[in-house]
Amino acid sequence: MKYTKNAVEQLEQRFRANLINGLSGYKSANLIGTVNSERQTNLAIVSSVVHLGANPPLVAIVFRPPTVPRHSYDNIINQQYFTINQVSDEFWQQAHQTSARYDGNECEFKAVGLTPQFTDEFKAPYVGESKIKYGVKLVEVMPIKHNGTQLVIGEIVEILLPEDIVGDDGYLDISKVNTVAISGLDTYHLPSKLGRLSYAKPDCKPKQIDVELPE
Amino acid sequence: MKYTKNAVEQLEQRFRANLINGLSGYKSANLIGTVNSERQTNLAIVSSVVHLGANPPLVAIVFRPPTVPRHSYDNIINQQYFTINQVSDEFWQQAHQTSARYDGNECEFKAVGLTPQFTDEFKAPYVGESKIKYGVKLVEVMPIKHNGTQLVIGEIVEILLPEDIVGDDGYLDISKVNTVAISGLDTYHLPSKLGRLSYAKPDCKPKQIDVELPE
Numbered sequence: 078m079k080y081t082k083n084a085v086e087q088l089e090q091r092f093r094a095n096l097i098n099g100l101s102g103y104k105s106a107n108l109i110g111t112v113n114s115e116r117q118t119n120l121a122i123v124s125s126v127v128h129l130g131a132n133p134p135l136v137a138i139v140f141r142p143p144t145v146p147r148h149s150y151d152n153i154i155n156q157q158y159f160t161i162n163q164v165s166d167e168f169w170q171q172a173h174q175t176s177a178r179y180d181g182n183e184c185e186f187k188a189v190g191l192t193p194q195f196t197d198e199f200k201a202p203y204v205g206e207s208k209i210k211y212g213v214k215l216v217e218v219m220p221i222k223h224n225g226t227q228l229v230i231g232e233i234v235e236i237l238l239p240e241d242i243v244g245d246d247g248y249l250d251i252s253k254v255n256t257v258a259i260s261g262l263d264t265y266h267l268p269s270k271l272g273r274l275s276y277a278k279p280d281c282k283p284k285q286i287d288v289e290l291p292e
Numbered sequence: 293m294k295y296t297k298n299a300v301e302q303l304e305q306r307f308r309a310n311l312i313n314g315l316s317g318y319k320s321a322n323l324i325g326t327v328n329s330e331r332q333t334n335l336a337i338v339s340s341v342v343h344l345g346a347n348p349p350l351v352a353i354v355f356r357p358p359t360v361p362r363h364s365y366d367n368i369i370n371q372q373y374f375t376i377n378q379v380s381d382e383f384w385q386q387a388h389q390t391s392a393r394y395d396g397n398e399c400e401f402k403a404v405g406l407t408p409q410f411t412d413e414f415k416a417p418y419v420g421e422s423k424i425k426y427g428v429k430l431v432e433v434m435p436i437k438h439n440g441t442q443l444v445i446g447e448i449v450e451i452l453l454p455e456d457i458v459g460d461d462g463y464l465d466i467s468k469v470n471t472v473a474i475s476g477l478d479t480y481h482l483p484s485k486l487g488r489l490s491y492a493k494p495d496c497k498p499k500q501i502d503v504e505l506p507e
Contacts, residue, residue: 078452078453078454078455078458079411079450079451079452080450080451081413081449081450082449082450085349085448085451088462089462090347091461091462092461092462093346093347093349093462094346094347094462095459095461095462095463095464096346096451096458096462096463096464097343097345097346097349097448098343098346098464099424099463099464099465099466100343100349100351100376100378100424100426100448100451100464101320101322101341101342101343101351101376102320102321102322102341102378102379102466102471102473103318103319103320103321103466103471103472103473103483104318104320104343105316105317105318105319106317106318107316107317124343125342125343126316126317127316127340127342127354128312128313128315128316128319128339128340128354129354129436129438129439129441130312130356130438130439130441131308131309131311131312131313132305132308132309132439133438133439134300134308134312134315135436135438135439136315136316139342139343139344141345161315161316163315163317164317166486169486170489170497170498173489173492173498174492174497174498175492176492177492177493177494178493178494179494180494183494188494196294198296209314209315211315216438217437217438219434219436219443221344221350221434221445222432223344223345223348223350223431223432223445223447224344224345224347224348224350226344226345228434228443230436230438232438233300233312233315234296234297235294235295235296235297236294236295236300236311236315237293237294238293239293240293243293243311244310246306246307246310247303247304247306247307247308247309247310247311248310248311248314248476248479249310249311249313249314249315249475249476250314251314251317251318251475251476252475252481256317256318257318257486258317258318258473258483260464260466260467260483261463261464261466261488263488263489263490263491263501264463264485264487264488264489265485265486265487265488265489266467266483266484266485266486267483267484267486268318268473268475268481268482268483268484269481269482269483269484270479270480270481271381271384271472271480271481271482272479272480273476273478273479273480274385274388274478274479274480275478276478277388277389277390277391277392278392278393279392279393279394279395279398279403282385282389283385283388283389286478
């Protein structure tokens with residue numbers, strides 16, 4: 078079937094939100110850990126973490142317009158540091174529950190049953206249960222004028238992960254720690270690997286490549 | 293294990309690219325269809341399509357710096373229109389092959405064996421084999437100064453998809469058409485649904501919700 082521009086505009090608001098959210102495909106599932114000036118921690122699930130580049134190591138997150146309280150966004154702006162924690166199949170329901178509108182005095186870690194974890198160098202909290210996580214320093218906030226969202230850009234300054242998922246060429250086997258993916262607004266999936274393909278060249282078909290992971 | 297900022301900076305370039313690309317989690321797999329002023333089509337796989345908002349329906353794509361020829365980017369800038377086509381497990385290897393550096397006169401559709409498809413209203417080519425695809429009009433290009441990438445923002449103006457994957461609340465069951473996800477630079481995965489969760493509220497646990505799909 079086909080939706081024209083006009084048909085999309087006339088869709089009921091919630092229907093349109095579900096439909097359009099599904100169009101971009103699978104999205105990453107990550108928990109953002111922050112802290113405010115009173116050292117109170119905050120935790121929020123997002124599906125909008127985007128890889129921006131490896132050198133310097135940059136990520137971005139799309140934040141929605143400030144029509145509701147956004148503790149995570151405010152904490153990032155005020156404190157300049159945050160953590161990004163991949164969500165696995167062991168705690169995807171708890172991760173989803175962080176999207177409830179807890180008031181400013183309630184701690185999502187405690188409310189959903191996840192464990193704050195701190196490193197010496199970094200003041201924002203990690204999620205103890207997450208296997209792949211990293212500390213990020215705010216670099217810039219770019220407002221997107223067409224819909225009032227904000228692109229928060231940060232530099233990765235610390236990475237915590239299990240040694241046995243890093244291949245000899247740096248390839249990160251995220252399927253080994255059961256990282257989940259999101260579709261739409263609220264649906265979680267566990268991906269299975271189809272294969273890794275060699276660098277594509279015009280004159281030959283891509284080959285399946287295997288990576289040496291440490292024993 | 294822990295990588296400090298200093299350790300990340302000293303990683304060999306390819307190792308760092310693989311490692312950092314894995315940190316953001318699963319990424320969407322999409323083919324971008326474009327055409328140039330001579331009506332020559334171009335097709336390129338990207339893992340950087342991001343949902344920006346549903347009202348207006350906006351998506352963004354991160355394009356790398358212009359150090360190599362970028363036919364897709366140039367065509368988008370010049371022609372203002374492009375298509376985004378979800379990649380499924382039926383043609384993921386062909387989709388990957390579009391990343392080979394074909395010269396400007398070679399058509400990726402023909403080279404990799406995918407079928408260009410046109411609608412009456414839209415001048416950029418869709419991928420015939422793709423089940424979920426949409427036409428996008430360029431809205432803005434935002435340069436990201438920290439690494440020279442470009443955020444291309446577009447508005448969705450036409451959507452093509454099978455009627456039987458749209459739930460009664462607009463939920464799009466992308467797992468039903470076997471859309472794939474990407475990790476790192478070159479690894480493809482087929483996700484299986486864990487579940488859809490109800491809107492989270494502070495005082496109760498999220499429940500699994502089922503969606504009515506048409507027969």
